[in-house]
Amino acid sequence: MLEKNSKPIHIVIFFSRIFVGVMLVFLLVFCLVKTPISPSSASLKQSLSKLDYSGIFASMLQSENHLLFIDKNVNSNISLSKVLFTLVTNINPSKSITLLGREIPGLDMYNTEIAIAGKGTNLTNLPFDPPPKSNDDIIKERPIADNQNLNNESNSEEKSKQGDSSNNTLKKVVYIYQSHSWESFLPLISGAKVPNDATSTNNKINVVAVGSRLTQALIDKGIGVEHDTSNMGAELKAKNWNYNNAYSLSREHAQEVMTGDRDVKFLIDIHRDSQRKAVTTTTIKGKKYARIDIIVGKENKNYKDNLNYAKELNSMLEKLYPGLSRGVFIKSKSEGNGIYNQDLSNRSILLEFGGVDNNLEELYNAVDAFAKVFSDYYWKAEEVNG
Incomplete structure (x- = not known):
């Protein structure tokens, strides 16, 4: 009887952990930037496109059943906290310029992607369009x-x-x-x-x-x-x-x-x-x-x-x-x-x-x-x- 009731308990614990993790990320973001959180569609698209959904699903299953075998070819080294952090802040922890760009005026222009670089073009001379003073x-x-x-x-x-x-x-x-x-x-x-x-x-x-x-x-x-x-x-x-x-x-x-x-x-x-x-x-x-x-x-x-x-x-x-x-x-x-x-x-x-x-x-x-x-x-x- 105890074994039958343990499954829903495990599920509740699993989703509770996810909820607590999300709330901790939001709290961390609030402390860091002290601004309203508004993830852009660009950051959402970019982050979601890079997710290995098979790896995430396999990791979730293994977290509930430790006897479950996961193929080594499946990438299970997924940092959900990093994914959530990027989604809600538009800041990539592995790319420090995305954080500095919010604090230093004009630095966010360096997020511009260079599809084809012309002669002499690099990150120091990207095209930019500052707003008029008034x-x-x-x-x-x-x-x-x-x-x-x-x-x-x-x-x-x-x-x-x-x-x-x-x-x-x-x-x-x-x-x-x-x-x-x-x-x-x-x-x-x-x-x-x-x-x-x-x-x-x-x-x-x-x-x-x-x-x-x-x-x-x-x-x-x-x-x-x-x-x-x-x-x-x-x-x-x-x-x-x-x-x-x-x-x-x-x-x-x-x-x-x-x-x-x-x-x-x-x-x-x-x-x-x-x-x-x-x-x-x-x-x-x-x-x-x-x-x-x-x-x-x-x-x-x-x-x-x-x-x-x-x-x-x-x-x-x-x-x-x-x-x-x-x-x-x-x-x-x-x-x-x-x-x-x-x-x-x-x-x-x-x-x-x-x-x-x-x-x-x-x-x-x-x-x-x-x-x-x-x-x-x-x-x-x-x-x-x-």
């Missing part, structure tokens, strides 16, 4: 530097805004936009000295100018483009939103375009890096270029397709313009937005052209190079598709 910075129209002869530049912005006549007959397959349209470049702004000054709502000197140049370059190659030249800072303010809502706002724009035009398949969100000139500039055959970062979000259903797409573009860039690309980088929610609207298309990327110190000549050289590579990719795909 919401006022994203709605300032700063004066153009005196040495900028913008009148002699191409009328890409005007054509992009009004609709170039040569684009009217083209099927629009590319949507170019700028979630952080205020991102600008120090050489183009009068009196700008430090990276935090590199913001402006003037579309002649911010990343919208880069988008306009790319739009016209692709149109010239027979590829139809829809370019969004919206002042995102002003729209965020009108909605009483802040910098953190930029991708939600650009998502509304992108969805509207894709709903109205089902031919759009390629999404390109243009930004600029915050690294300095030594990192973001290269010389190829005597010509200076602003280097390009290719960013892929990990937190969406199209992650693998977009990553392969980014890798292919990167390979083509390296072949024609060695050193132009800084590489392909993967970001999850712990390092940024993690989605970047890339769930809307499996041919969607975020491109960073240059950094805060690059000038228009360097930027436009990079844009024209990318347009050449993208055009080769696009027409090759069209040929394959018949």
